[in-house]
Amino acid sequence: MNLTLTGRHFEITPYLKAHVDEKMKKLDHFNNHINGGEIVLLKEGVKDVAEGKIHLSHCVLTAKGEGKDMYIAVNDVIDKLVAQLHRQQGKFQDRKRHTDPTPE
DSSP: OOEHHHEEESSSOOOHHHHHHHHHHHHHOOOOTTEEEEEEEEETTEEEEEEEEEEEEEEEEEEEEEESSSSHHHHHHHHHHHHHHHHHHHHHHHHHHHOOOOOO
């Protein structure tokens, strides 16, 4: 997966980059059709915010996580993206299973 990591208003440490990479690998476990991802880390006043975007083959999922620490914000956004992936997977499976019985 191609990952773009951007930091606004602060410097991204190697530990934070490793943490984000580890969490993004978690997303590959749920869906193998992920083409790319973007994570933007920024400071808004006293809050730390992480915004995530995942490009699938047929749609784009976005989420925003907040916390008092950047690691908490990253965990929050990844959890929200995982929930969206589960929902998307369920919709796809429901559509695939649903067949219209045609009487002959």
